[in-house]
Amino acid sequence: xxxxxxxxxxxxxxxxxxxxxPGASPWAWAWIGPAVILLLAFFIYPLINTFILSFQxxxxxxxxxxxxxxxxxxxxxxxxxxKNNLLWLVLGTTLTVGLGxxxxxxxxxxxxESIIKSALFIPMAISMxxxxxxxxxxxxxxxxxxxxxGLLNAILALFHIPPQVWLINQNINNFALIVVxxxxxxxxxxxxxxxxxxxxxxxxxxxxxxxxxNRWVMFWQITIPMIGPTLGVxxxxxxxxxxxxxxxxxxxxxxxxxxxxxxxxxxNQLFSFQNYGMASALAVILTIAVIxxxxxxxxxxxxxxxxx
Amino acid sequence: MSxxxxxxxxxxxxxxxxxxxxTTENYFVRSLSNALITAIVVVIALLWSVPxxxxxxxxxxxPQLISTTGWWQGLIPPWxxxxxxxxxxxxxxxxxxxxxxxxxxxxxxxxxxLLLGSFAAFAFAWIKFPGRDFFFFGIVAMLVIPGQIAxxxxxxxxxxxxxxxxxxxxxxxxxxxxLPFAVFLLRNFFAALPRDLLESAYVDGASNFRSFWTxxxxxxxxxxxxxxxxxxxxVWNDLLIALIFLGGxxxxxxxxxxxxxxxxxxxxxxxxxxxxxxxxxxxxLIVFFSMQRYFVRGILAGSVKG
Numbered sequence: 001x002x003x004x005x006x007x008x009x010x011x012x013x014x015x016x017x018x019x020x021x022p023g024a025s026p027w028a029w030a031w032i033g034p035a036v037i038l039l040l041a042f043f044i045y046p047l048i049n050t051f052i053l054s055f056q057x058x059x060x061x062x063x064x065x066x067x068x069x070x071x072x073x074x075x076x077x078x079x080x081x082x083k084n085n086l087l088w089l090v091l092g093t094t095l096t097v098g099l100g101x102x103x104x105x106x107x108x109x110x111x112x113e114s115i116i117k118s119a120l121f122i123p124m125a126i127s128m129x130x131x132x133x134x135x136x137x138x139x140x141x142x143x144x145x146x147x148x149x150g151l152l153n154a155i156l157a158l159f160h161i162p163p164q165v166w167l168i169n170q171n172i173n174n175f176a177l178i179v180v181x182x183x184x185x186x187x188x189x190x191x192x193x194x195x196x197x198x199x200x201x202x203x204x205x206x207x208x209x210x211x212x213x214n215r216w217v218m219f220w221q222i223t224i225p226m227i228g229p230t231l232g233v234x235x236x237x238x239x240x241x242x243x244x245x246x247x248x249x250x251x252x253x254x255x256x257x258x259x260x261x262x263x264x265x266x267x268n269q270l271f272s273f274q275n276y277g278m279a280s281a282l283a284v285i286l287t288i289a290v291i292x293x294x295x296x297x298x299x300x301x302x303x304x305x306x307x308x
Numbered sequence: 309m310s311x312x313x314x315x316x317x318x319x320x321x322x323x324x325x326x327x328x329x330x331t332t333e334n335y336f337v338r339s340l341s342n343a344l345i346t347a348i349v350v351v352i353a354l355l356w357s358v359p360x361x362x363x364x365x366x367x368x369x370x371p372q373l374i375s376t377t378g379w380w381q382g383l384i385p386p387w388x389x390x391x392x393x394x395x396x397x398x399x400x401x402x403x404x405x406x407x408x409x410x411x412x413x414x415x416x417x418x419x420x421x422l423l424l425g426s427f428a429a430f431a432f433a434w435i436k437f438p439g440r441d442f443f444f445f446g447i448v449a450m451l452v453i454p455g456q457i458a459x460x461x462x463x464x465x466x467x468x469x470x471x472x473x474x475x476x477x478x479x480x481x482x483x484x485x486x487l488p489f490a491v492f493l494l495r496n497f498f499a500a501l502p503r504d505l506l507e508s509a510y511v512d513g514a515s516n517f518r519s520f521w522t523x524x525x526x527x528x529x530x531x532x533x534x535x536x537x538x539x540x541x542x543v544w545n546d547l548l549i550a551l552i553f554l555g556g557x558x559x560x561x562x563x564x565x566x567x568x569x570x571x572x573x574x575x576x577x578x579x580x581x582x583x584x585x586x587x588x589x590x591x592x593l594i595v596f597f598s599m600q601r602y603f604v605r606g607i608l609a610g611s612v613k614g
Contacts, residue, residue, distance in 0.1 A: 035491060038480070043484075110346050116349045118597075127546075137582075276460065283457040
């Protein structure tokens with residue numbers, strides 16, 4: 001916020017403003033008033049409140065200093081939660097952005113492009129609750145020697161591999177959840193990247209072709225640099241999204257069996273343990289982790305403003 | 309931003325292949341590799357569709373078959389499909405009421421943020437006032453704040469004023485949480501409208517209010533539509549806000565909440581779950597397919613949303 005206020009003094013629009021803007025300034029507050037009041041109540045007040053609560057004990061009756069934060073960064077359970085979030089961050093971002101990019105590039109020259117895109121994009125329109133039911137049917141486990149009605153275990157049975165308890169086996173359950181996230185969000189990445197690909201000027205592509213560049217060289221030397229900014233937007237969006245990841249975990253495992261992540265643990269602390277101090281500390285950590293990414297996004301937006 | 313939108317619309321159309329292949333050998337290699345690429349993307353698209361298709365098939369199978377054989381076996385004739393699962397869900401599980409509740413929540417939950425968002429966006433785009441950029445970027449920054457952070461303090465306030473369990477609580481919450489994105493998207497669209505149009509209206513003596521309703525809003529229908537779809541999907545599919553602010557009042561629970569409860573109580577009662585899940589997906593999917601173009605536009609313009 002401080003940075004924002006400082007930047008405020010730098011005129012972002014062209015300093016020469018010859019004509020008068022339509023409208024008078026006092027009325028502006030009437031226009032933005034309702035929105036600002038709601039946002040103060042729903043974002044700013046809770047942020048301040050949470051920040052204060054995070055330095056207090058479970059039922060917010062006395063201050064405990066940094067105790068909650070120290071617990072988060074030292075207790076094995078909490079470190080496990082942070083470790084899971086990190087796994088999510090690395091794998092989830094790589095898979096969604098990577099797969100989105102691959103499909104966007106491949107689908108660019110295919111005749112049935114719009115059908116393929118819709119297929120990847122549909123999960124965006126499905127609620128996490130329904131997606132949870134959908135994926136239950138993929139992951140269902142039946143004891144060995146019984147017919148497997150879950151798709152994945154049925155496929156394993158074809159190769160005479162014993163069925164896996166996908167959501168409970170701690171070696172694979174985090175990956176199983178990340179797969180669900182990837183299923184939901186790859187279409188999002190793909191659509192945005194695909195739009196950026198279409199924006200690469202034809203003459204650049206033609207020039208590279210004349211120079212004898214093959215597809216591989218074209219991809220690394222032309223495509224990637226040309227869509228760099230969009231790739232940045234998609235990646236930061238996924239990073240923010242995954243830092244806050246909650247719904248997939250909540251619906252599929254509830255954070256049990258070592259699949260807990262920060263936002264889920266926040267929920268548990270809040271509603272299962274009624275530990276407001278710990279829950280708030282987790283929320284503050286989440287917010288602080290998001291700030292650098294937010295800063296990058298706002299800087300990029302300001303740069304865009306200047307070129308408008 | 310607008311160029312990106314145009315590209316997006318173009319992106320949903322298959323690109324015309326330009327230029328004829330130069331040699332036959334070249335043509336052969338090229339069509340072979342194109343066939344390979346087509347095969348790869350078709351496999352990916354199938355992988356993506358199979359889970360949803362499985363649910364769809366399951367929801368039409370008799371209960372005893374769902375829990376003993378895989379849904380793919382149901383595709384082999386003789387077919388044995390039924391709509392009793394749906395009948396059961398609609399009549400016995402209160403899904404009809406939940407569907408209505410979802411509508412009652414989603415329609416104002418879409419219109420309010422659209423209205424308040426366009427008011428604010430208009431001021432940010434066309435009225436000069438001190439602190440304009442500060443407030444605008446402040447609101448955009450709210451896009452990435454984890455929503456959970458607001459839940460405890462809000463629940464306390466809402467409980468104190470007796471708001472919980474009421475539609476009002478959910479409407480206000482969805483409005484507030486949808487506002488940053490609405491303001492961000494609409495402000496960018498409004499700012500890109502031609503300056504001359506608003507200036508001439510102003511010279512003609514039109515008030516801000518009048519130019520807002522007669523010029524800005526009619527010209528911004530595409531942006532408003534994409535935002536409306538986005539917000540509608542978000543509200544319709546929401547579980548968290550409904551869980552917190554309506555949790556104690558099953559009479560007003562939307563479909564997502566109802567299904568989440570079914571998962572809890574009927575964890576292995578697959579026929580109820582499949583039909584209920586598919587019912588809740590029906591409306592968003594219809595909206596999605598009929599207005600895909602606007603939906604994609606909204607996503608592109610708002611790709612900063614976390």
